[in-house]
Amino acid sequence: MKLLLDWLEHRRSQWPNTTTRVAADRLAEYGVRVRPRDSGQRVLLDEFYSPRCGTLLDARIRVEAATAG
Incomplete structure (x- = not known):
């Protein structure tokens, strides 16, 4: 299992295809x-x-x- 997680973390750091959205907005698109x-x-x-x-x-x-400042 550790090998799989290491592979996922490695690939995730290389993925340009990542989106981040407010969860409530994105999940509303799915109903x-x-x-x-x-x-x-x-x-x-x-x-x-x-x-x-x-x-x-x-x-x-x-x-x-949280943002500093």
């Missing part, structure tokens, strides 16, 4: 109802696509990092 956050950091959806065929290879939901 999924999600309540967006009203304050604080946004919940984001990172999607990683194959550069060859456009297949969605991985999707991750994360909380936006």
Whole structure:
């Protein structure tokens, strides 16, 4: 399993086909109802696509990092 994760992390660092969008907006396109956050950091959806065929290879939901300042 570790080898698979190492391979995925290596490939992910090379993928130019990555999109990041607000999770509530993106999931609404699929008919999924999600309540967006009203304050604080946004919940984001990172999607990683194959550069060859456009297949969605991985999707991750994360909380936006706080900005310094």
